[in-house]
Amino acid sequence: MKTKVTIKDVAREAGCGVATASRVLNKSGPASAGVRVRVETAARDLGFSFSAIGRALQSSRTMTIGCLVPSLANPVFAEAVQGVQQALAGSGYHLLITSSNYDGAADNDAIATLLAREVDGLILTMVAPEESPALNAARLRGTPVSLMFHDPLDGFLTAHVDNFAAAREVAQRFWALGHRRTAFLALRFASSDRSRNRYAGFHAECRARGLPDPALIELSEAEANTPELLARILASLNGPTALFASNDFLAIAVQKAARLLGWQVPRDLSIVGFDGIEIGRLLDIPLATIETSPEIMGHQAARTLLDMLRGSTPVQPPPLPFSFRAGATLAAPRAERPDDGRVAPRPPSVHSLKSHLKQG
């Protein structure tokens, strides 16, 4: 079958007009029994299948949904996309996926490209949703948009968890256990409204409880993936007893770094993560974390979009639930001491750190 077979070929083979063939194959109109079987056998014999392009051109619907996430290498987004796929399965819509690599300019371009492809809808997680011309173009064009992970924003619907409230809960739990000096650890703080909202909630609750402001640590990826660098940063802090990591990977990395410093988790440092990735459960010291379900988030975003595509005008759904997952990385601090009288554990010299690494 060198050349592609069109509905015209089927019609010729069946000895009828293309309109009739189209009606038969789409079951969209009347047809006598005779011609029906002729068309159907012809289609089968020739191996005919519809051209989505021809269809799209005529109906101006592509049955394609554009999806933009910062990165698929981050399992949180990969799972969300998986949830989207699942919600879309059987709906006839397919997914055109792009990632921005956390680059604000790239995600604007990506949306423009998706619009040029005439996607019927968009599911987006962006770096800077507030200031994207292409996003506005989508609105003007009337293309339905559904957001994921973002907190609610002007005219858009979003599937999200309440990052602020979740972070407050962490601070509250730190406080209840007696922690006073805390830290917040983030990756790409600048390019993630999620991280910023988590910090805001954490900070607000610390204030509300009368705790000193948490130390804010922002890492590059290189630092996050190099435990000895991270250890050095950790050692330079003002001796926090509890650390809230903006995601579980960071929480795991910081544990490794603490171990390099000879600190025991949770005795010398309590750690709580965010996201609730599966592997956290399986660790030697199961990770305390805020458990969310990216998959359900993707699912909800997709269902909202499908509603719009069906013509209804859904309302902003409430935030998805999160839950605090207890874990062995969180405990009361070793002892209560006044802030200024505390003897900080002596940060190991670079030399001793290195020798520690060598044997590890």
Next chain:
Amino acid sequence: MKTKVTIKDVAREAGCGVATASRVLNKSGPASAGVRVRVETAARDLGFSFSAIGRALQSSRTMTIGCLVPSLANPVFAEAVQGVQQALAGSGYHLLITSSNYDGAADNDAIATLLAREVDGLILTMVAPEESPALNAARLRGTPVSLMFHDPLDGFLTAHVDNFAAAREVAQRFWALGHRRTAFLALRFASSDRSRNRYAGFHAECRARGLPDPALIELSEAEANTPELLARILASLNGPTALFASNDFLAIAVQKAARLLGWQVPRDLSIVGFDGIEIGRLLDIPLATIETSPEIMGHQAARTLLDMLRGSTPVQPPPLPFSFRAGATLAAPRAERPDDGRVAPRPPSVHSLKSHLKQG
């Protein structure tokens, strides 16, 4: 901008024919300076952008590549897709992604759908590449196909690591350390040629070294995610001293299970994984594993496909390198004992196991 603006609108606004407008906007033919600026300003003013559909219909090229993976929730595949995206960036091609959820029928359907969308090429990781009618349809149609993860197969090019050889290396290392009783742990053994090839290599090397055949354990997902179930299975084995897990997640899960049984890793059981996921490095007991790069694999598959699309006929590239990553989960067995004289550790009763879980 309620209605979409076409090249016809631009032409009318610029006072020229559509052919001229097309030539100007594509820089594909001659045009006088005057008309050129008129067309360009008109396009800008009207906010014109090409319709990918109209283009596709006329040129019979969609500039879209179809990609099928078993699941995006598995970071190995997510990273591979990331690699594909990276290789495609700037090429003008976009990615239409589908996942099969490890269902052989679903992946056949998925390919059929991608072909109906007239993708220009396919990048595939399938459950059963040997027996997919749709894959054959792609071949007949002349759509270029590039595989990922699969070992070389009849007429197709694939980006892969030599699973067989990698698994042999693991067996060899077990043997060199003095392990005699081994086990192989797999998820979805039936639906993954990768797992099967790894087992085959592991088995072959065991034979070659005169070791008894490894115990083969195949898990459901539920079992893999429930450490106590996994622990029970582990306890029922004939006391292996070394276990090769078909991927790193399993390797981490089995560690948890071993811990539930009171076994120490690596003293009572050595564990080696496969894939080399980043988190393995950060664990309390860093995971020994076969390190591969799914991202590079995706990158290579995409580059091979781009070569085909450019008209050249690339040859099968050699397998991508893997490397053994040393880790603290692998050591010599506690003591050498004749196979039959060994006192197996008593599997804990269900009751004691439960109580152990309660406090964890």
Next chain:
DNA sequence: ATGCGTCATGGTAACGTTTCCACGCATGCT
């Protein structure tokens, strides 16, 4: 028997783009 409604059917326009071809005009050559 005639008219009318119903049903099966096929022709054709339209969707947005590119490419082929033909036309007109200016220029340069013999």
Next chain:
DNA sequence: AGCATGCGTGGAAACGTTACCATGACGCAT
């Protein structure tokens, strides 16, 4: 001056599909 050449330009076909409309045939009621 006549002719070839080249360039700028626009008309129209083609890609595959569906929707609209017209046509023809048939059955039924008057």
